[in-house]
Amino acid sequence: MADIEPYESALDAIPGAHPYPRTSRYHDAEIGVHRLPDGTEVRYTKRRLLPPLDEQQTQGHTVAAGDRPDLLAQHCFGDPGQWWRIADANPVLDPAELTDEAGRVIGIPTPGGFPRGDRRV
Structure with a gap:
């Protein structure tokens, strides 16, 4: 880290x-x-607007049983509080939707896609 x-x-x-x-x-x-x-x-x-999804740089992650947004953020960024970065990179309203179905592929932001707060493990 x-x-x-x-x-x-x-x-x-x-x-x-x-x-x-x-x-x-x-x-x-x-x-x-x-x-x-x-x-x-x-x-x-004021309202926080997200960048268009096609402009974000992400890498695919296949959700496994037991995955949660905060655990993925801990693994990817070294900070479970950065779960919102994963939620922002995927078109869901409820972050729990990201990992509620094993086998689903979600986008994980890469350093070039979300430069601020990026802390890699």
């Missing part, structure tokens, strides 16, 4: 540095501000 630059972890620990850690699916999402009638500002994360 590749080492994370020491300053990246330090920046993630600073409150207000950015709203989401670097490994979050929302790290690059735009933050919007809604003003209530009384002037109060409410911050929110």
Whole structure:
């Protein structure tokens, strides 16, 4: 597993540095501000759009009995919290659909397809 630059972890620990850690699916999402009638500002994360599936670089993986998105992410990226990268690379609404049927072939993002947060084992 590749080492994370020491300053990246330090920046993630600073409150207000950015709203989401670097490994979050929302790290690059735009933050919007809604003003209530009384002037109060409410911050929110704007919609996160996925790249078109045909532009993503993936490698095929045949689902085996016992596979789960988090276990695949641990094996492929060294971080079970990166399951969302696999979900983003496949046209499913529920991540559990990815591995609910043994023998199904799903796409696993390759480093060129999803450069940020890529930590290979």
